Amino acid sequence: MDILVRYGEIGLKSNVIRKKLEEILRKNIIKSLRRYEIDAEVEILHRRLLVKVNKDEGKALELLGKTPGIVSYSPVYICNLDINEIVSLALQVMRKKLKEIKKEDVKFAVKTKRSNKKFPYNSVEVNEIVGEKIIEKFNLKVDLEEPDVVLGIEISDKAYIFTETYKGVGGLPVGSQGRAVCLVSDGIDSPVAAFMMIKRGCRGVILHLKITEEALNKVRKIVEVLNDYDPELEFVVYDYKKELEEIKEKLKSIKKEEYTCIFCKKKMLKIAEKYAKYLNCDAIVTGDNLGQVASQTLKNLRVISSSIEFPILRPLIGFDKNEIVEIAKSIGTYNISIEKEIKCPYLPRFPKTICKLEEVKKVQEKANIKI
Numbered sequence: 001m002d003i004l005v006r007y008g009e010i011g012l013k014s015n016v017i018r019k020k021l022e023e024i025l026r027k028n029i030i031k032s033l034r035r036y037e038i039d040a041e042v043e044i045l046h047r048r049l050l051v052k053v054n055k056d057e058g059k060a061l062e063l064l065g066k067t068p069g070i071v072s073y074s075p076v077y078i079c080n081l082d083i084n085e086i087v088s089l090a091l092q093v094m095r096k097k098l099k100e101i102k103k104e105d106v107k108f109a110v111k112t113k114r115s116n117k118k119f120p121y122n123s124v125e126v127n128e129i130v131g132e133k134i135i136e137k138f139n140l141k142v143d144l145e146e147p148d149v150v151l152g153i154e155i156s157d158k159a160y161i162f163t164e165t166y167k168g169v170g171g172l173p174v175g176s177q178g179r180a181v182c183l184v185s186d187g188i189d190s191p192v193a194a195f196m197m198i199k200r201g202c203r204g205v206i207l208h209l210k211i212t213e214e215a216l217n218k219v220r221k222i223v224e225v226l227n228d229y230d231p232e233l234e235f236v237v238y239d240y241k242k243e244l245e246e247i248k249e250k251l252k253s254i255k256k257e258e259y260t261c262i263f264c265k266k267k268m269l270k271i272a273e274k275y276a277k278y279l280n281c282d283a284i285v286t287g288d289n290l291g292q293v294a295s296q297t298l299k300n301l302r303v304i305s306s307s308i309e310f311p312i313l314r315p316l317i318g319f320d321k322n323e324i325v326e327i328a329k330s331i332g333t334y335n336i337s338i339e340k341e342i343k344c345p346y347l348p349r350f351p352k353t354i355c356k357l358e359e360v361k362k363v364q365e366k367a368n369i370k371i
């Protein structure tokens with residue numbers, strides 16, 4: 001099967017940058033398919049890529065739909081730039097499609113895009129010539145507003161003819177925008193946050209701080225899902241239980257357990273920062289949101305972020321919960337996240353909702369907590 005791949009924002013870049021991004025996208029497609037033992041040839045055309053696969057076409061189509069940088073893609077039939085060849089192939093493609101849809105009174109439209117201006121017919125002329133032949137052969141009606149079948153023709157180095165167009169995730173090719181440590185728990189939000197940055201072209205290093213085995217098992221499954229979006233996704237697990245236990249004990253000894261989540265998050269970010277330095281990343285990503293739970297206040301975010309040298313990216317900060325849930329469902333992490341709610345065993349009864357930097361420093365000194 002030949003699949004014509006279209007990109008979006010890559011097309012807005014200068015020639016030099018566009019070529020670099022096209023090459024990254026080309027390699028990412030190959031790597032993504034190779035993870036499922038699908039060997040693909042990927043050729044860069046004029047503002048398009050052409051993917052050739054010889055097996056598991058369904059899986060290949062699914063994976064292209066998860067490859068950042070791709071806006072849409074179509075299985076295509078290819079012929080030379082000759083109007084008679086185009087008409088003949090268009091009729092074959094239409095016949096095949098009509099057999100598949102098994103519908104009476106099919107309405108159709110031909111939509112041509114011509115990027116190769118050397119081809120002697122413009123797109124309107126191609127639409128008319130091919131359209132007339134289709135009417136003649138199959139006795140169908142044209143409907144440009146609500147067609148049952150759209151026969152697409154793209155004219156560039158060759159003619160590419162198709163009837164299906166699938167939507168991609170958009171964004172930019174993974175690896176084109178550096179690397180980021182993504183703090184991922186078993187909840188709904190942080191896998192979505194990691195996805196958002198991967199989609200924008202960041203290579204992800206998923207960091208999970210292990211508190212319970214059950215949560216880790218869920219995160220393993222989440223990472224498997226995210227791996228389809230970033231074929232070179234890295235996954236690091238840090239055993240966090242003892243350190244968190246110690247924080248809780250120390251705060252308990254000075255009767256300040258309500259600060260547990262604050263110090264837990266401060267420490268998490270410090271650990272993420274160490275990994276970011278060590279693994280040559282440029283940012284830390286979290287699934288924090290504003291006001292989703294009582295402790296997600298700007299004041300708390302300020303306190304937990306202080307002393308971190310790296311940018312902390314919070315792509316979900318302005319999202320409503322239902323918007324986050326929609327994305328989680330569409331990327332395939334939602335059902336894993338909601339499998340079984342795992343409550344943090346160290347959660348205090350009344351977590352501090354509004355902290356001030358100075359008071360947190362005092363508590364930290366008094367409890368002798370090292371971050």
Ligand SMILES: Nc1ncnc2c1ncn2[C@@H]1O[C@H](COP(=O)(O)OP(=O)(O)OP(=O)(O)O)[C@@H](O)[C@H]1O
Pocket residue numbers: 182183184185186187188189190191207208209210211268285286287288
């Ligand atoms: N065990 C963990 N390992 C890695 N990161 C974590 C962990 N727990 C929390 N985080 C990070 O801190 C952010 C805020 O923590 P919070 O406790 O609100 O998350 P959550 O409710 O466990 O999950 P989520 O935010 O994913 O829905 C998370 O979005 C995530 O980025």
